[in-house]
Amino acid sequence: MPEKKKLAIIVHSGTLDKLYCAFILGSTATAMDMEAHLYFTFWGLNMLKKGAMEKAGLPAIYKHMEEPLKKKLKEMNYPTPYDMLKRMKATGLLKIYACTPTMEMFGVKKEELIPEVDTLAGAATFLELAATAETTILV
Amino acid sequence: MPEKKKLAIIVHSGTLDKLYCAFILGSTATAMDMEAHLYFTFWGLNMLKKGAMEKAGLPAIYKHMEEPLKKKLKEMNYPTPYDMLKRMKATGLLKIYACTPTMEMFGVKKEELIPEVDTLAGAATFLELAATAETTILV
Amino acid sequence: MPEKKKLAIIVHSGTLDKLYCAFILGSTATAMDMEAHLYFTFWGLNMLKKGAMEKAGLPAIYKHMEEPLKKKLKEMNYPTPYDMLKRMKATGLLKIYACTPTMEMFGVKKEELIPEVDTLAGAATFLELAATAETTILV
Numbered sequence: 001m002p003e004k005k006k007l008a009i010i011v012h013s014g015t016l017d018k019l020y021c022a023f024i025l026g027s028t029a030t031a032m033d034m035e036a037h038l039y040f041t042f043w044g045l046n047m048l049k050k051g052a053m054e055k056a057g058l059p060a061i062y063k064h065m066e067e068p069l070k071k072k073l074k075e076m077n078y079p080t081p082y083d084m085l086k087r088m089k090a091t092g093l094l095k096i097y098a099c100t101p102t103m104e105m106f107g108v109k110k111e112e113l114i115p116e117v118d119t120l121a122g123a124a125t126f127l128e129l130a131a132t133a134e135t136t137i138l139v
Numbered sequence: 140m141p142e143k144k145k146l147a148i149i150v151h152s153g154t155l156d157k158l159y160c161a162f163i164l165g166s167t168a169t170a171m172d173m174e175a176h177l178y179f180t181f182w183g184l185n186m187l188k189k190g191a192m193e194k195a196g197l198p199a200i201y202k203h204m205e206e207p208l209k210k211k212l213k214e215m216n217y218p219t220p221y222d223m224l225k226r227m228k229a230t231g232l233l234k235i236y237a238c239t240p241t242m243e244m245f246g247v248k249k250e251e252l253i254p255e256v257d258t259l260a261g262a263a264t265f266l267e268l269a270a271t272a273e274t275t276i277l278v
Numbered sequence: 279m280p281e282k283k284k285l286a287i288i289v290h291s292g293t294l295d296k297l298y299c300a301f302i303l304g305s306t307a308t309a310m311d312m313e314a315h316l317y318f319t320f321w322g323l324n325m326l327k328k329g330a331m332e333k334a335g336l337p338a339i340y341k342h343m344e345e346p347l348k349k350k351l352k353e354m355n356y357p358t359p360y361d362m363l364k365r366m367k368a369t370g371l372l373k374i375y376a377c378t379p380t381m382e383m384f385g386v387k388k389e390e391l392i393p394e395v396d397t398l399a400g401a402a403t404f405l406e407l408a409a410t411a412e413t414t415i416l417v
Binding site: 156208274 | 288290293319320321337338339379380382383384385400401402405406408409411414415
């Protein structure tokens with residue numbers, strides 16, 4: 001079986017606009033039968049804590065647009081970030097990495113993370129993977 | 140004719156510092172006879188609305204540097220972001236994509252966009268292109 | 279001798295979270311015997327000025343976490359960004375580029391920069407390099 005194409009995303013941000021960006025790209029990739037590899041670090045890692053993604057907001061400069069945007073997304077019946085993540089997971093093509101140095105830095109324990117996380121890993125694991133990916137971005 | 144090298148940029152941000160970053164890289168690429176493919180999404184997409192780019196500012200943390208920077212750029216006769224975009228366009232090597240899911244999310248209509256936009260497209264079109272690009276980044 | 283793999287990073291941001299992100303990836307790459315090429319532009323370039331990196335803070339939305347994070351890093355004996363940069367440099371695998379258009383834009387002189395900078399260069403030099411890199415990201 002030929003290897004699938006890969007999209008690798010470093011999720012550094014924890015704001016709603018960047019989570020949607022990462023998850024829309026990831027969902028599109030899995031719908032195209034590509035593998036999506038998401039490495040959560042820094043503020044992104046903090047969003048893997050149970051219940052955190054539901055509270056994600058917009059960065060300071062766009063704070064005034066947070067409520068209108070959330071209202072609009074609800075009207076559109078747009079999936080939440082966590083819903084999108086679970087749908088991607090269901091395709092079998094998504095792999096989620098939690099950055100271990102960030103976990104130590106912020107004192108995050110494994111049992112605090114959502115169950116969809118596949119691997120706790122340092123940057124070496126991810127760079128190894130990214131070197132074989134067609135496309136790598138950081139959000 | 141051999142295929143040209145490609146630079147692909149996802150323009151997620153709508154702030155002046157990130158627009159200049161994307162457009163300086165894009166202009167440099169076209170000057171090197173590379174193709175530049177710019178996919179505008181989220182805050183970036185909102186900057187494709189007629190008259191929007193002219194009002195772009197700096198993010199909250201650097202707000203106090205907005206006026207000094209704009210003054211300096213004027214003294215240097217530095218091109219505005221929209222001028223840079225039009226010059227890139229004139230090379231025939233720039234392709235501009237407007238993200239359709241973002242247009243729906245923010246209620247942006249096609250006729251509100253600047254005429255330089257080439258294609259309204261979803262993420263699949265862009266990921267297909269990015270997989271063939273030498274370099275892909277997100278700003 | 280076979281060519282080494284390359285990681286290319288455009289350091290656009292000047293905040294502590296993004297500097298650590300770039301330097302942790304860069305350090306990991308050099309530890310894996312990859313070359314790390316860091317191109318500092320915009321706010322990132324401003325962090326190459328002597329004494330600047332020591333004052334780096336967090337973006338507006340995370341300002342309240344700046345002191346707790348710095349305290350935690352000190353407790354962990356975590357290296358500062360500048361320490362990490364010097365350690366990467368000592369491997370002989372790190373190359374630092376300072377973006378010349380940014381230097382003009384912000385009126386930064388060569389003698390104000392830290393001595394670890396290898397090259398003053400425009401975007402063309404970096405795009406040329408990035409086209410041969412396994413992975414390129416922008417932070």
